[in-house]
Amino acid sequence: MEQVLDLLRSHGSRVTTSRRLLLQCLFQDGVHRTAEELAAEVQTSAPDVHLSTIYRNLDELERLGVVVHAHLGHGPATYHLATETHGHLVCESCGAMLEAPQDFFDALARAAARDYGFTIDPRHFAVLGHCAACAPATAK
């Protein structure tokens, strides 16, 4: 957390209350949260931090490589710390989300490199499908 603040400073950016609070939220636990959820959380401490400020700060933190955002479905994007690198499996039926470690995608990465010379980054978009509980219901 202090490292991130220093990183901000070293880029000529300033350490403001809203940024400090936002980072606190992000470091608190590893949950994936939308900009709106983060805003609500920040606003419990500082009520008039505006949603657009949250977006701007998330943007900046993403440029610095501190956070990343991922799309888990059709709704809003979710943000989390870049240190927790993982892909996402999302059930189309029940919405359950599983985190999959980086090496879960190794085979796909090799196939992409071999067949297309393509270097994949499988973290940005979730992989949809059906979880163990819902798969039987859908039959296939």
Next chain:
Amino acid sequence: MEQVLDLLRSHGSRVTTSRRLLLQCLFQDGVHRTAEELAAEVQTSAPDVHLSTIYRNLDELERLGVVVHAHLGHGPATYHLATETHGHLVCESCGAMLEAPQDFFDALARAAARDYGFTIDPRHFAVLGHCAACAPATAK
């Protein structure tokens, strides 16, 4: 194409000019098109087909399993025939899109089933990354 029209009829849906034209566009070639692009194409024959009609028809065709939509990036969704089943690799640098056959994802599918009991459907969201041309530039 006639099969699809029959399918519509058999569901109590009606065969209208806008649906016929839309299907013609979709069958014409295998390109991925956004709703807006399809609307523009349809409108060359029938100028006052409204964009919302295109959306409604695409929705219906998707419910019937005739078309599917995929998200290739942050922009609008793209629609194509469900018969052309494939995944998508999209370059984050240059935007190039590669189609990957279903079996390209077999290894990932097996891993998902083994580790999580999860049945993946890798077609809905593209897999981002860097294509052969852009990968060296980004270094990794």
Next chain:
DNA sequence: CCAGGAATGCGAACTGGTTGCAACAGATAC
């Protein structure tokens, strides 16, 4: 060819996110 309901055109609403701008507030120098 007619009734009834599905589909359409239209504009307005909605969601998720971005932007322009005047006011504000960290950081640095004094």
Next chain:
DNA sequence: GTATCTGTTGCAACCAGTTCGCATTCCTGG
């Protein structure tokens, strides 16, 4: 401490992509 310079913020307006409500149109089975 305070002046100052510049990055940041609150706000409202905007934007893209998509959905919705409703009066009108027009397929289709009878």
